[in-house]
Amino acid sequence: MIKIERGRPPKNTAIDKRREKELRKIRKLAKSRELKSGDFENLWSNPKVKDFLYESQHGKCCYCERKRDKRESDVEHFRPKAEVKEAGEDHQGYWWLAYSWENLLIACKTCNQEYKKSKFPLKDEGKRAYTEDCDLGEEEPFLINPLEENPELLIDYDLRETRLMAKAIGRCERGEKTVNELTGINDRRVMEERADKLKDYRICAYLKNNGSDELKLEADDRLREYVSPSSEFSGFARFYFQKEGCL
Ligand SMILES: [Zn+2]
Structure with missing residues (x-):
C-alpha cells in the first residue's frame, strides 16, 4: 500500500x-x-x-x-x-x-x-x-487512507515468512487492522503474488551488490522500475530494497 x-x-x-x-x-x-x-x-x-x-x-x-x-x-x-x-x-x-x-x-x-x-x-x-x-x-x-497519508510509515513486511506477511510497524492498531481485517493485503493469493515478485527483487539486489559494473547498471534500471509507483507492490519493493541497502 x-x-x-x-x-x-x-x-x-x-x-x-x-x-x-x-x-x-x-x-x-x-x-x-x-x-x-x-x-x-x-x-x-x-x-x-x-x-x-x-x-x-x-x-x-x-x-x-x-x-x-x-x-x-x-x-x-x-x-x-x-x-x-x-x-x-x-x-x-x-x-x-x-x-x-x-x-x-x-x-x-x-x-x-x-x-x-x-x-x-x-x-x-x-x-x-x-x-x-x-x-x-x-x-x-x-483504515489507513492512501489519499491522505503515507501507508509506508505504518506498514512493513515480515521477510522471514515464506508468504511475506505485511505487518504493522510497532504493532500499531491501525496498521494491524488495515492489513489483516479491512483489506486483502494479507490474503493468501496476494501474499503468493508478493512472494513471486520477491524472487525477482532478490536477483536484482544481488546483482546490484555483487555484479560487474555493467550488471550493476542493469540492476539499477530494474530497481527503479520495481519501486516506481506505477509498478505492482512498489511499497513492498521499497521496503525490501531499503532493507538490502540498495536505496
Ligand atoms: Zn486489492
Missing part, C-alpha cells in the same frame, strides 16, 4: 453534473427508510470518472497494489455509502460522500468485496459522523 498522488479530477463528468440531484433524492430517501446500495445511481462507473481513478492509480488496487483490468477493478467508497457494519442499523452510511472524489478509489474485487465491504471501524464509535453536517475530522478511522 502506498500513498496515492493524483491530480485534479476532470471537470464536467457525470458526477459533477448530477451529484446535487442524486443527493437530493438520497437525502429524501434516508429520512424515510434504510438505504440500500441499489438506491444510488452509480455515476462513479461512468467511463470518464472511472478512467481518471483507474489511471491515476496506474491500474492498481489502492490497498494491495495488485494490477487488475479495468473491468476487474471496483470503484471503492473509502467511507461506505449505504451502511456501516460497526454502527449497525442506526447508521445510513456516508451517503452524502457517495459522489465525492476524495471518497472514491479503485480497489480489486478481493479487497473490496471480500474484506472491506461495508466495514469502517473507528477508535471511538462515539465520534462517528451520522449526518452530512458532522465533522469528519473528528473521526479516527482504523
Whole structure:
C-alpha cells in the first residue's frame, strides 16, 4: 500500500453534473427508510470518472497494489455509502460522500468485496459522523487512507515468512487492522503474488551488490522500475530494497 498522488479530477463528468440531484433524492430517501446500495445511481462507473481513478492509480488496487483490468477493478467508497457494519442499523452510511472524489478509489474485487465491504471501524464509535453536517475530522478511522497519508510509515513486511506477511510497524492498531481485517493485503493469493515478485527483487539486489559494473547498471534500471509507483507492490519493493541497502 502506498500513498496515492493524483491530480485534479476532470471537470464536467457525470458526477459533477448530477451529484446535487442524486443527493437530493438520497437525502429524501434516508429520512424515510434504510438505504440500500441499489438506491444510488452509480455515476462513479461512468467511463470518464472511472478512467481518471483507474489511471491515476496506474491500474492498481489502492490497498494491495495488485494490477487488475479495468473491468476487474471496483470503484471503492473509502467511507461506505449505504451502511456501516460497526454502527449497525442506526447508521445510513456516508451517503452524502457517495459522489465525492476524495471518497472514491479503485480497489480489486478481493479487497473490496471480500474484506472491506461495508466495514469502517473507528477508535471511538462515539465520534462517528451520522449526518452530512458532522465533522469528519473528528473521526479516527482504523483504515489507513492512501489519499491522505503515507501507508509506508505504518506498514512493513515480515521477510522471514515464506508468504511475506505485511505487518504493522510497532504493532500499531491501525496498521494491524488495515492489513489483516479491512483489506486483502494479507490474503493468501496476494501474499503468493508478493512472494513471486520477491524472487525477482532478490536477483536484482544481488546483482546490484555483487555484479560487474555493467550488471550493476542493469540492476539499477530494474530497481527503479520495481519501486516506481506505477509498478505492482512498489511499497513492498521499497521496503525490501531499503532493507538490502540498495536505496
Ligand atoms: Zn486489492
